[in-house]
Amino acid sequence: MFGRKSRTSQWKIDFYDSVYKIYDKDGNLAGYLFPNYPQIREEKEDSVTLELANSHSPVAGGRLMLPMLRLDLFDIEEGQSLDEVIDKLTYNMKKAKEWQDWCTSNKDKYDILEYQVHTAREDKQMLSILLDLGSQFTLGTKEVASFLAPILDDLSAQGMM
Helix, strand or coil, rough: CCCCCCCCCCCEEEECCCCCEEECCCCCEEEEEEECCCCCCCHHHHHHHHHHHCCCCCEEEEEEEEEEEHHHHHHHHCCCCHHHHHHHHHHHHHHHHHHHHHHHHHCCCCCCCEEEEEEEECCCEEEEEEEEEEEHHHHHCHHHHHHHHHHHHHHHEEEEE
């Protein structure tokens, strides 16, 4: 409108219980952001994190958790052929290498301090990657969406989201 390009983000952010949930344009859960809140006494943690989010306070980085790859190897009662297992392992090695290459080449660009792989809590077939982001950002759903959009858009463009 009025000569400016309208850029609608394909990412929706919700705040819930001190964590930002990230959804793609289709409404599928795409990840989580765990801000690095200042040290808070445990009994006041909920009210303080909510106040920080509502006041759009700045925080010093956070941890971005994203799905990395799905193994599809465990708890298969009917069994699998060795060829199937090798194919799945080969495919997952390729995907893991893509993540490693992306993290290495974008570490400085997105101020990624470190990255680790974890088994997802809800799905033991899924590996998630946790990116420790060092850049300061402002809390709030719109602000977090703006902060994360370059990373998420880059990963999406590479076919990794």
